[in-house]
Amino acid sequence: MTSSLLDVRRGSQTPRVSTHPTAGYTSGPDAAELAEAAGLVLDPWQRYVLDHSLGERPDGKWAAREVAVWVPRQNGKGALIEARVLAGLFLLGEKRILWSAHEYKTAQEGFLRIRELIQSSPAFDALVKRYWEGSGEQGVELTTGQRLKFIARSRGSGRGFSGDTIILDEAQELTLLQMKALFSTMSAKSIHGNPQIWYLGTPPEDPAAWVYGIRKDGEAGKDRLAYFDWGLGEIDPTVPIRERLKQYRDPELWYQANPGLGIRISEEFCEDELSRLHEGFAPERLGMWLPYAGDEGTGWQVIGQAAWEAALDDKSQIDGPPAFGVYVPPDRSYAAIGAAAAARGGRHIEVTGNQHGLDYRPGVGWVVSRLLELEKHKPSAVVIDDKALAEEAEKAGLKVHRANVADVVTGCQLLFDGVAGPDPATRDVRHIGQAELTDAVRGAVKRDVGGSWAWQRRDLASDVTPLAAVSLALFGHSTKRVHRQQAAAPWAVYA
Structure with a gap:
């Protein structure tokens, strides 16, 4: 047979x-x-x-x-x-x-x-x-x-x-x-x-x-x-x-x-x-995997989960004029507007928003009109890391600071030091637990920039856009040379 x-x-x-x-x-x-x-x-x-x-x-x-x-x-x-x-x-x-x-x-x-x-x-x-x-x-x-x-x-x-x-x-x-x-x-x-x-x-x-x-x-x-x-x-x-x-x-x-x-x-x-x-x-x-030896799960590779949770204060509020940061990723699929300002006992960061949701949305066509709405809060600075969007904002009458590579790096390091830095005295940044921002922190890794680094997403499932936006805002808030020369206005809530 x-x-x-x-x-x-x-x-x-x-x-x-x-x-x-x-x-x-x-x-x-x-x-x-x-x-x-x-x-x-x-x-x-x-x-x-x-x-x-x-x-x-x-x-x-x-x-x-x-x-x-x-x-x-x-x-x-x-x-x-x-x-x-x-x-x-x-x-x-x-x-x-x-x-x-x-x-x-x-x-x-x-x-x-x-x-x-x-x-x-x-x-x-x-x-x-x-x-x-x-x-x-x-x-x-x-x-x-x-x-x-x-x-x-x-x-x-x-x-x-x-x-x-x-x-x-x-x-x-x-x-x-x-x-x-x-x-x-x-x-x-x-x-x-x-x-x-x-x-x-x-x-x-x-x-x-x-x-x-x-x-x-x-x-x-x-x-x-x-x-x-x-x-x-x-x-x-x-x-x-x-x-x-x-x-x-x-x-x-x-x-x-x-x-x-x-x-x-x-x-x-x-x-x-x-x-x-x-x-x-x-x-x-047998196709068997070694036990995973990286960071817990597959996230929290730059700012640890414990440090991020320690910085959570759901009662934190902005006290004084905010600085806004706008970030657009290279594929321009999304954009986000972040805010940073003084707060009682430290500094405050969040993604802006109103009753319709956070200012983290698909595309970029909505950004300038939203920035015009936010002008009523008389921001200390508006920092934009996108040439085309900065030009559009300036044509609309907005005074903006065009972020360069050094500014981006500085914003990332200010946020890192403010949340998880080695010096406890600098860990004064607080957030309010926004899920989109937390997801961005969890999925962020470092991107080499010369002798320093900036935020980079870990994989296609991660998006650091909200994190990059609040980092730019923190740079704007902390850097007097980019501030507008104007009187501060009271700050309550986004609308």
Whole structure:
């Protein structure tokens, strides 16, 4: 009797953790069929990921803006990436695709494999205008003008390349600085385009790696994130290594964590791997994560939660003329107006607002009219960190201070010192517990600015706009050279 794959036991074709947004339509089956036309026949688990990652909303946008896939090595992750890239080029019509790997050799292997797949299909190959290779980059350009580009992140590439899809292979090696560069490539597409970013890899060796935030969001079922993890969860350090090694010998665990077991990985290979890797077998073959060793949760990385809560005073009130700060992030998706002023026993910060809500809203078109309304409080200073918005405010008759980089840095440090600084005498800044501002503090990290720093968001789920606004306001309040020369007016509440 002849045997077939149907006679061979295979690893689990569905992940231990699978969270993804619902969608009425998916391009997954079409993507798998297109890959097969190039000779790439996908496993059920690879089809599963495509089906739940390429779902569309009624408006045609991706239901999942981000996709994360964690699977042990040699299970077929590369083929999944290849199928997604082929779909982007020949099915979805994506104009720019970026395939990024931690090392140059991995990016080069991806390029060679994609070229081989395209050339194996005359229909696909006929659409290629050119392949290019050199200067540490490779790529494919179609006659339609679409481009697929391969880069190695270790070379610092990625900044300035605007992609419809960004593939981050070896995602466990991602750093915050690399993600800052790569997220900037997505902002141009975030409103009028339909971008998607993929993270693929194995659990990191660094127990404080950036991707722990992705893991937390995925396990919590975060909106617009499709998350798939075949690994067996987190290593329990309270169990002695000897006992853990006994557990790792169980083939049932191997089949749970490796969808390619029985297809492209054998039990004998796993046995040999365990004998050589010992405790390294857990992350490498069982996809297990080290206990997280970063800051509590994945936030509060600059101002600690305890310090922020110690600065909370829901009865704090502004006593004297306020200074206003206006911050607009680079993608101009939101803007915020912050206020800072003297208060009894110290200084007060908050995001301004009225009965209609806080002045932290989408877009920038509302800002100048709102600043004109706030003029009745005769502010000591209005600080704006956006050239176009400052010009618009000045044309409307407002006297503003255009913040430069040094001003931004000063505002960030004034707020940090006022809440969590090393000197208790300077910790006199109080806030009233606004949820939007607290979320910004929780999600903020440091962005290097010369020899100093300014606020930066930790990930796409975080927005530091309210925090940056009150920091600018605190700079304005604390810096007499930017004050307006006018009499102070009584301050009560925003209206």
